[in-house]
Amino acid sequence: MSKAINLQQKTALLRQFFRLEGRAPSYTEMLTLFGYRSKNAVHGLLARLQQAGYIRKNRGKLALTTRITGMVKLLGAVQAGFPSPAEEELVDTINLEEFLVRRPEATYMLTVSGDSMVDAGIHPGDIILVEKGVTPQPHDIVVAQVDDEWTIKYFEQDNQGVRLVPANAKYKAIHPKRSLTIGGIVRAVIRKY
Amino acid sequence: MSKAINLQQKTALLRQFFRLEGRAPSYTEMLTLFGYRSKNAVHGLLARLQQAGYIRKNRGKLALTTRITGMVKLLGAVQAGFPSPAEEELVDTINLEEFLVRRPEATYMLTVSGDSMVDAGIHPGDIILVEKGVTPQPHDIVVAQVDDEWTIKYFEQDNQGVRLVPANAKYKAIHPKRSLTIGGIVRAVIRKY
DNA sequence: ATTATAACTGAACGAACGTTCAGTTTCAAT
DNA sequence: ATTGAAACTGAACGTTCGTTCAGTTATAAT
Numbered sequence: 001m002s003k004a005i006n007l008q009q010k011t012a013l014l015r016q017f018f019r020l021e022g023r024a025p026s027y028t029e030m031l032t033l034f035g036y037r038s039k040n041a042v043h044g045l046l047a048r049l050q051q052a053g054y055i056r057k058n059r060g061k062l063a064l065t066t067r068i069t070g071m072v073k074l075l076g077a078v079q080a081g082f083p084s085p086a087e088e089e090l091v092d093t094i095n096l097e098e099f100l101v102r103r104p105e106a107t108y109m110l111t112v113s114g115d116s117m118v119d120a121g122i123h124p125g126d127i128i129l130v131e132k133g134v135t136p137q138p139h140d141i142v143v144a145q146v147d148d149e150w151t152i153k154y155f156e157q158d159n160q161g162v163r164l165v166p167a168n169a170k171y172k173a174i175h176p177k178r179s180l181t182i183g184g185i186v187r188a189v190i191r192k193y
Numbered sequence: 194m195s196k197a198i199n200l201q202q203k204t205a206l207l208r209q210f211f212r213l214e215g216r217a218p219s220y221t222e223m224l225t226l227f228g229y230r231s232k233n234a235v236h237g238l239l240a241r242l243q244q245a246g247y248i249r250k251n252r253g254k255l256a257l258t259t260r261i262t263g264m265v266k267l268l269g270a271v272q273a274g275f276p277s278p279a280e281e282e283l284v285d286t287i288n289l290e291e292f293l294v295r296r297p298e299a300t301y302m303l304t305v306s307g308d309s310m311v312d313a314g315i316h317p318g319d320i321i322l323v324e325k326g327v328t329p330q331p332h333d334i335v336v337a338q339v340d341d342e343w344t345i346k347y348f349e350q351d352n353q354g355v356r357l358v359p360a361n362a363k364y365k366a367i368h369p370k371r372s373l374t375i376g377g378i379v380r381a382v383i384r385k386y
Numbered sequence: 387a388t389t390a391t392a393a394c395t396g397a398a399c400g401a402a403c404g405t406t407c408a409g410t411t412t413c414a415a416t
Numbered sequence: 417a418t419t420g421a422a423a424c425t426g427a428a429c430g431t432t433c434g435t436t437c438a439g440t441t442a443t444a445a446t
Contacts, residue, residue, distance in 0.1 A: 019297060022249060022256035024216065027434060038395045043435070045393090056215060060402090060434055063215035071290040071297035072322065094302065096289045097264040100385060104212060104264035109287065121314045121384060129265065141386065189384040191314060192293060193334065220404060231425045236405070238423090253404055253432090 010034060010045060011054050014068050015093070024055075024062045066095035100188045106132045108184065110143075117141065117152050120167035126191050128152070130184035143183035146176045152186065203227060203238060204247050207261050208286070217248075217255045259288035293381045299325045301377065303336075310334065310345050313360035319384050321345070323377035336376035339369045345379065 013033050017025050025033055030042045046062070049055045056063045070093040101107045112126045120141065122128070128143075136142045136155040143152055144164060153164035153174065164174040206226050210218050218226055223235045239255070242248045249256045263286040294300045305319045313334065315321070321336075329335045329348040336345055337357060346357035346367065357367040 021251060021254075022258065023254060026254070026432080028432075036394075038397090039434075040396085040436080041394050046434095058214060061214075061216060061219070062434095065215065071294045072300055072302045075301045075303040075323075096293060100289060100383070101264045107265055108268045109265045110268040118314075121311075121316050121319075123314050126314075130268075187386055189382075190293070191382040193378075193380055219402080221402075229424075231427090232404075233406080233426085234424050255404095 007048065007052055007054070010049065011068060014049075014054070014064065018064060018069055019071075024064050066098045067093065070095035070098070072096055100129055102187070103131060103133075106134075106184075107187065108132065112152065112189075114151070116166040116168050116171050118168050120154075122152065122167070122186075122189050123191070126189055128186050129188040129190070131187045132184040134185050136182055136185050141186040143186065144176075145179070145181040145183060146174055147178050150183065155182075155185070200241060200245055200247070203242065204261060207242075207247070207257065211257055211262055212264075217257050259291045260286065263288035263291070265289055293322055295380070296324060296326075299327075299377075300380065301325065305345065305382075307344070309359040309361050309364050311361050313347075315345065315360070315379075315382050316384070319382055321379050322381040322383070324380045325377040327378050329375055329378050334379040336379065337369075338372070338374040338376060339367055340371050343376065348375075348378070 014025070017029070017033055027039045027042045030045075031037070031039065034042065034045065036042055036045075046055060046057075050057060054065060054067050056065060072094050074092050074094050097104070108130045109127060110130060112122055112124055112128055115124055122141070130143050138156050140155045141152060142155040142164075143150065144155070145151075146164060151164070151166075151174075153166055156163045156165050156173075160175050162176055162180060164176065166173070207218070210222070210226055220232045220235045223238075224230070224232065227235065227238065229235055229238075239248060239250075243250060247258060247260050249258060265287050267285050267287050290297070301323045302320060303323060305315055305317055305321055308317055315334075323336050331349050333348045334345060335348040335357075336343065337348070338344075339357060344357070344359075344367075346359055349356045349358050349366075353368050355369055355373060357369065359366070
């Protein structure tokens, strides 16, 4: 029907520029980046990129979406094998923050101390992302202050009220006596090697 | 000695703008953002922000660092209690991608299937970040293709050569017979609730 | 071979950009 | 009260910005 261009090739270049400079390129910079000789070519390409959801615009200003600024490449199944550098252009990327954080303004990162949740795969030294200001539901993992002590536990409820259950046979469930403050609920666990 | 301004208050405004617009504001936009009446005031502020490491500049163009674009607030110890909205300005933020990914161009995300590493806290359904093209060291966790099958194991070496050790008593260590391909080494484990 | 359409060139445009300068205000130390 | 330095105002500047237009080239279907 007409000329067809490879958007993924262009997004790879945008990604590369962003990683290097930490910002979106200007039209003039995109001339050399994409190998165009007319700014109108850039203009047209950006329109296509916007339609495809790679970029956004407001007030004539360009904003890259997380599909460009995301660092981590998605891999469906390992069975298919790891991509070679040649076919890396075909892989989509994801932004870890957008993936893990729902409400940035209410999310905190802290390090786990204690082994009360080891059977749930939360080990001492692990990092957890905690979201504040959410009402915990049963089976949620919460960071809670019970009787002046902070712990990580499963949030459960029974006829005695709130019950905080550890994931470690060494410890027993707690029924808060004097006070209970929920710091937040655990949204993600991260372990870095 | 002179007028002292609160940089953290300004960075909070920058952070807010970036979350909303997905890009850095222009000088004119910063006039209203910071409440200045002269662009020179913006110019001076940016100089201070650059010196403090919050922003970078190249070719007259502004680039926000991950100290601004990072979403997650750092929390030292839970014992100190969770910050209230009023004191949130005092908290520093971190960028999860920068924190977890060393070489973006070589890092892939995939989902764990199988329970060969449960005793190392890696459960089925967990997400791992795998870095390609790194020579594995003993005790590293690797994604490897042994005799046509992909698995996650500890990478070890003994007098018989490479030994792939699971973290599950149900399985035994493997000495690759026909072939061994290292897909990459596991840099991080993520579990999302 | 012709046609239709998308992608591109090249030039022009006003608007917005970031920087600079001289002068003023603000604040803390003396 | 005076001084010194940092923070700011207001205006001006050349540069670069993103957009637009008319025209050309490339590609795929007919």
